[in-house]
Amino acid sequence: MATKVFILIGTRKGAFIAESDASRRSWELRGPFCETWPTNHVIADPASGTIYAGGGNEWFGPAVWKSTDFGASWTHSSEGLAYEAGQEPVKSVWSLATGRDGSLYAGVDPAGLFRSEDGGQSWTHVDGLQKHPTRPEWNAGGAGLILHSLVLDPADANKMWVGISAAGVFATEDGGATWETRNRGTRADYMPEGQNYPEFGQCVHCLVMAPGGGGRLYQQNHCGMYRSDDGGKKWESIEEGLPSSFGFPAAVHPRDPDSLYLIPLNGDIKGRFMPEGNTAVWRTRNAGSNWQAKREGLPQGDAYFNVLRQAMATDTMDPAGVYFGTNAGGLYASTDEGETWQCVAPHLPTITSVETLVIER
Amino acid sequence: MSAFSEDVLREKPSEAGAPVLVRLPPHLVVLFPGADRRVSLTAATVDEMVDGLDALWPGMRERICDETPAIRRHINVFVDGRRAKLSTPLAPGSDVFVITAISGG
Numbered sequence: 350m351a352t353k354v355f356i357l358i359g360t361r362k363g364a365f366i367a368e369s370d371a372s373r374r375s376w377e378l379r380g381p382f383c384e385t386w387p388t389n390h391v392i393a394d395p396a397s398g399t400i401y402a403g404g405g406n407e408w409f410g411p412a413v414w415k416s417t418d419f420g421a422s423w424t425h426s427s428e429g430l431a432y433e434a435g436q437e438p439v440k441s442v443w444s445l446a447t448g449r450d451g452s453l454y455a456g457v458d459p460a461g462l463f464r465s466e467d468g469g470q471s472w473t474h475v476d477g478l479q480k481h482p483t484r485p486e487w488n489a490g491g492a493g494l495i496l497h498s499l500v501l502d503p504a505d506a507n508k509m510w511v512g513i514s515a516a517g518v519f520a521t522e523d524g525g526a527t528w529e530t531r532n533r534g535t536r537a538d539y540m541p542e543g544q545n546y547p548e549f550g551q552c553v554h555c556l557v558m559a560p561g562g563g564g565r566l567y568q569q570n571h572c573g574m575y576r577s578d579d580g581g582k583k584w585e586s587i588e589e590g591l592p593s594s595f596g597f598p599a600a601v602h603p604r605d606p607d608s609l610y611l612i613p614l615n616g617d618i619k620g621r622f623m624p625e626g627n628t629a630v631w632r633t634r635n636a637g638s639n640w641q642a643k644r645e646g647l648p649q650g651d652a653y654f655n656v657l658r659q660a661m662a663t664d665t666m667d668p669a670g671v672y673f674g675t676n677a678g679g680l681y682a683s684t685d686e687g688e689t690w691q692c693v694a695p696h697l698p699t700i701t702s703v704e705t706l707v708i709e710r
Numbered sequence: 711m712s713a714f715s716e717d718v719l720r721e722k723p724s725e726a727g728a729p730v731l732v733r734l735p736p737h738l739v740v741l742f743p744g745a746d747r748r749v750s751l752t753a754a755t756v757d758e759m760v761d762g763l764d765a766l767w768p769g770m771r772e773r774i775c776d777e778t779p780a781i782r783r784h785i786n787v788f789v790d791g792r793r794a795k796l797s798t799p800l801a802p803g804s805d806v807f808v809i810t811a812i813s814g815g
Contacts (some may be wrong), residue, residue, distance in 0.1 A: 408737070428769065428772065
């Protein structure tokens with residue numbers, strides 16, 4: 350038995366997989382998979398090693414692709430991945446998550462949630478989310494009305510959180526039948542003065558759960574970075590010490606709930622690059638009280654790319670690996686929790702998502 | 711997966727009338743292992759034709775149609791040279807082309 354580490358990469362032109370041994374020093378890149386369909390999220394079920402890729406094709410609509418042999422062969426399905434007749438059709442799949450009970454969830458555009466109990470072969474609409482009374486007032490963000498963040502409670506299959514741009518964070522504690530807003534304390538700077546803390550309508554960019562089961566969540570928002578210690582019932586800003594309040598992805602450490610990685614950009618109206626064209630991943634070790642910029646090995650100067658909302662992840666190794674992919678197609682890896690970096694692949698298509706899988710085989 | 715070939719023609723037994731000849735785009739066919747670029751089947755409307763394709767290759771209906779239900783926005787179906795809808799009738803022997811729109815990026 351040997352440890353294998355996989356980086357699962359979603360791009361605008363198919364899925365890719367990079368594979369290494371436990372050292373994570375050299376990577377073998379394979380792809381493009383999924384017939385080069387625009388792929389928004391590639392994940393793996395850590396229990397089975399099954400890989401799922403969600404996306405959508407302008408011609409042929411949404412689909413979830415599946416590989417049970419680490420990418421060697423793929424099938425696809427969208428049976429049931431549709432709203433009722435007459436509604437605006439599902440355009441694409443944006444987010445995927447596997448539950449410990451074997452369920453597979455898919456978040457789609459326009460925002461909605463689907464569940465599969467048969468490994469992605471068929472899907473059922475979790476329609477409680479769309480029955481939320483705020484639904485008629487949800488507005489699309491720049492990428493559409495997308496359900497991009499899907500967080501499943503590791504201990505309780507009935508608890509889930511979703512992030513929808515630009516409707517905000519919603520949570521269920523009854524398996525998706527009913528939902529409530531979880532946006533208290535997060536800003537909507539684009540609203541008129543005096544209306545900057547609405548119940549919903551915040552532009553959440555990425556929502557992640559810290560390990561440890563304590564109900565701690567982090568989010569990168571269009572308007573700030575936040576931490577919640579009560580499952581999102583209230584949020585506290587953690588942006589002090591960062592170069593801006595704007596960015597897209599967030600990634601948690603696999604074991605330390607106080608460690609978080611962010612990639613602040615230079616703001617939402619200045620090109621959305623990393624400040625001064627210098628690439629940096631910012632890390633906190635104390636839940637957002639202090640931040641350090643991690644740059645060693647990353648492009649410094651004239652680096653005018655960004656990192657999209659699902660394009661940063663950690664692995665479960667010790668020390669933890671951290672990975673991110675850029676909209677310019679560069680994939681970067683750190684095997685020492687962000688201290689130093691190497692370029693794994695410089696010229697992929699626009700990278701939409703990065704996830705990892707560690708297995709013994 | 712099958713490459714386009716003039717002599718590959720999948721026949722579905724017709725119960726009444728002559729079949730229609732359907733030509734499918736390569737990037738649709740590649741999604742369904744074993745599917746052919748040209749298929750002959752019996753159908754009275756485009757909707758029935760899509761059902762026939764889905765019976766041959768399960769899941770193909772979802773690739774061609776959305777839940778409106780309608781032919782997907784960036785797909786055109788031409789029947790005897792004219793752009794068709796799901797409700798368009800098919801005469802026996804009709805020539806049908808399923809074509810994808812030009813899309814870039």
